[in-house]
Amino acid sequence: MDHFQINAVAYVINGRPEVSDDFWGEVPSIIRLRDDLPESTLAGLDEFSHLQVVFKFHLASPEDVHLGARSPRNDPRWEPSGTFAHRNHRRPAQIGISHPRLLKVEGRDLHVVDLDAVDGTPVLDIAPWFAEFGPRGEVRQPGWPTEMLANYWARSS
């Protein structure tokens, strides 16, 4: 089995410390590039509306990994499905991928919304969203993600 070391390149700043399943709408965040990485690594990123951000679920412990099938959010409304049919922190890599909207770039700070990661989250990679590299052809999915995510992008009251 191969294993790889991956370093954080940036950190999330948003003043939202608590892990939460829902209400990520309109949460503003800053992705702050590490001091020792040159600002020129961000050149031209501001021409893209969206990013693809890989981050570490750093508040999860290794014991949270679950290898098998379980109901999403442990809710019996939904049939059990597998670790790799979910997108939560219980996967072996304990990484998440988010597609925030980039509002502006200021020095080493990327100002974004729709980044569903808590304050202090280590960011492992930042890339622009290329339309050419999204899913190709018709997209199909079962009903449970849409039901489960009914309040995901709602605003916190």
Next chain:
Amino acid sequence: MDHFQINAVAYVINGRPEVSDDFWGEVPSIIRLRDDLPESTLAGLDEFSHLQVVFKFHLASPEDVHLGARSPRNDPRWEPSGTFAHRNHRRPAQIGISHPRLLKVEGRDLHVVDLDAVDGTPVLDIAPWFAEFGPRGEVRQPGWPTEMLANYWARSS
């Protein structure tokens, strides 16, 4: 600086050994789950049309990382842009993200097309594509990715 160890969970099988910028159209691949991971981790994945796959650019060497701005594909037609405005192997994490179409699941084998990774590529994570978690709102990008990728999804002759 935080660093994290991430293990391969699967490997790509497609008989395409050479690294190549273009002609990924219709290339079939198998993503084969590690023997020691239970098949139940894939339960329900077949209800999704597309995956989000994180893989390691394992043929790249650490010296290939470039921190700064350069013209995409070193082509002077395009203005220099930064490491994090690109999606190639020259990024610190040396990972790629692809969104292949899932054709079928057979035991530990995920049969896909549109996975732009060479034979033997270690896969660090597999997740379904949720429409809810894609870019939200209008997507905008500069002209160079579309120009650069004119033959990316063309068929190899």
